[in-house]
Amino acid sequence: MIGRGRGRGKPPPTSDLNPGASVFQPASLSPAFVPGGGGDGKAGLPSLSDLSISSNWQLQSAFGAYTSNSQQNSAPQPETFGSNNNSSNGFQPFSNSDNNSSSFDPNDDVENKADTSLLAKLVSSGLKWVDENNVTVTDQRKDKSNPLFGQVLSFQELNLKHEIVKALQDMKFVRPSAIQSKALPILLSEPPNHMIAQSQSGTGKTAAFVLATLSRINVDERHPQAILLSPTYELAKQTGEVVETMAKYMDQFTMRYAVKGERVSRGDVVSDHVIIGTPGTVMDWALRFRVFDITKIKVFVLDEADIMIDAQGHQDQSVRIHRALSKEICQMMFFSATFSEDVMEFANRIVSDPVLIMLKREELSLDSIKQYYIIVNNAEQKLDYLCALYRGISVGAAIIFCHTRKFSEHVAAKMRGQGMSVAMLNGDLDVSSRVAVLNRFKEGRDTVLITTNVCARGIDIDRVSLVINFDLPLNDKKQPDMETYLHRIGRTGRFGRKGMAINMVEPRHLQHIEAIAQHFGKPIRRLCEEDIESLN
Template identity: 50%
Template sequence: METIVSSFHSSHFKNLEEVKNNHYMNTCFDNDDEKELPAAEKSLLQKIVRTGLITSKYDIEIQRRNPNSPLYSVKSFELLKLHPNLLKGVYEMGYNAPSKIQETALPLLLANPPQNLIAQSQSGTGKTAAFVLAMLSRVNPDLQYPQVICLSPTYELAIQTGEVAARMSTYCPNIKLRYAVRGEDVVMGSKLEEQIIVGTPGKVLDWVTKYKFFDPKKINVFVLDEADIMVDTQGHQDQSFRIRKLLPNTCQMMFFSATYGEDVMSFANAIAPLSVIIRLKREEETLDNISQYYVTCSTKEDKYNALVNIYGGITIGQAMIFCHTKKMALWLVKQMSEQGHAVSLLSGELTVQQRISVLDRFREGKEKVLITTNVMSRGIDIEQVTIVINFDLPLTVSRQPDFETYLHRIGRTGRFGKKGIAINLITGETDLRLLRLIEEHFSKTIKCLNTENVDDMEKLGADE
């Protein structure tokens, strides 16, 4: 990734690079690697590593709350009758045809009179591009005041949305954006001239109520992104609703979330009443297209030798290796690096920026192997991963198999219908007993693999 921060068409954001660096310097996470990543960070990292849109096999579920909604589907962006410069920006971003969520949501979002929308779809389906395109289409570039507010739950996610808007509006120089995030200040008593405000709820609320930098009654589009994270974040839900109450009744409401529990739906209905609801189900993780193996070893050094045989015996696209502790992960990184292997480490104490850097290098293939702990077992999909190796089996605090973590770990390969390989390195009878419990739990055979046997390695290569 070249940079998280876009050089948008605004002279008012020259110091964002410095703001960003200061923010990251002060953003660290707990040193306990076994804790799951915060939901906001998972969403951010997924946006970073995504190289293309997910092709979902599931149909879209549509609930029409407004009987007058002109809901239909389009198969090309030309049918949306976009401004030519905006259409040019869309194609330059690599969107040749609308994704499943876009082809259903965009006609609704761009229709007149404007319709409210509640949309549920996982990361990678094109929902950000959908609402950004709608935001840009609703802007009147001749009017020099805020017309669109887009809220994100964190600084980093707001910047990501702004970057999408920057790229999409490359050929629309009269459309300007202002980030309402930590570190971005406005001269007291001034009025904003940028048409789009992208920021976090607390900052936007301060700008509109305490400092009155713009008139909320002139806002015609209000977007809430990552709404399920908003619900889980202290104060964000209340702040978002307070902003919502200041907006005119004619304002178009767009509500986007990856998940929809009762609390999220209650929030959605309060923010965007009389909405059309669109849901695209998330593809569940499955083991059907993952070939599973185990290798018996006597020591961690023996495990390492098996790992080297695997690494040298088959053609690996990208590999993820899971260790139970950070100490073991560090040891393994040292061993592989000393042998000349290009590996990277992702552990719990890294800052957001450091994690992004590690994942970006891994996604680009600069390192073929990513060594990590359970911090990366859930929610992050890297399409190039062809093999997952459990250097240590995932265990609960009572030293029993952690079935859910096992599923999420090996589910990092075999994504989106592709074939994948999972290999477990085990030592002793205890590990073998735990492995049999995993095998029984998932009703899937885990085959024995001899990494020093040429025939076994050839069979392994055939499973790729």
């Protein structure tokens, strides 16, 4: 339990503009003062080394214009946090009332997992490096008479069709990724093995199942031989583009999209070798219109399963398709970025006797991120402080998170109105527009990105050194959303680089900062006018 500085009856004096920088710090971390504190008992100011990201980062005096307003309107603030004083006289956090908070609004941007996955694919500039030691293979087959092959170091070891090898050379595929090196020998073996695999975007898993699929296609047989399922048209199109590229030298090979808008009628015959689509349309084509013989399918791939179970009806439709397949000849592959209990139950309904490949997820760490908070009185003062902070910081790249589309637009308009060049990304933009915004930001043409939770996870841009939470992420119970907070500020401090996160907090939400510090076991220091001026 974090102790509180003053008694409930007498709040700390507010006549002093800056009675001392406070630090929200877990009880397990002591002392409760910022390093560098003076002998007067007040918390010390953050040092330049605490705040600076690199020689390119210069925090200047940004808050001077708001001194008088802060002095007149400041609510009582705790002086120190982090002692173990549990007395009933301890300073109490501000009211949990949040009726006027911008954090809850009909325009709340809720993360769309399908869009996040698609964005990650579209803005990716190559494969992520994955430590092979983080890829584990578990043989859950009942019949283990055919031993599993070990990993391969080159595509030549896989004895692929020469047409596929030629396409890989065009694509500059030099050696398999960590997931490919272990999955492909298993998927290409005879008799075929079923597989359940955990792998995120950017690890080469799409290329792995496409290679396995194309290797089993006989172009002389003019009927569908593989079904590749994705939860959305956009994700299906991404898979289709990989298929087209890898199969471009396979004479007479054809593929077809089975997605909304692609119409067939009873009596039509689909003769393409590979069908790529969404569950509802594929089910209609196979079971309702019977435009192809589903019992002749030799490969069935279900991709993005964790997104699939979130979509209305997709899980049941996928199971119905699976039931109609021939279990004697069809190889089953099941891929998901995450494996919750629901996803694992789904996987077991689709795949029996699988080889299980798991890729340890990247662990987001706050160790290299300095966290701070700035006390503001209302949303308009947040905007004022934000603009002043922008003018006072030389930014390599920064992301500003708002909770709602409404406020992201308001913030962008305010900053642009003062002549600042910023980009905006929220749920109102279609995917192609989001990709254009992210690419501009990634390439450095825009240095500040204002966004909502649509960009909180899955998008890795190395150059981000600062994250500002214009609104703290709160859940539907108006409590801190710890996972979203972690993913938001985890956009900085990537791959061992240093990063900074600044939270703008109204007095009534100070207990949320305290809860976040306690949850992650990392201190969150207060920034105020004198802190900034000390860095000039």
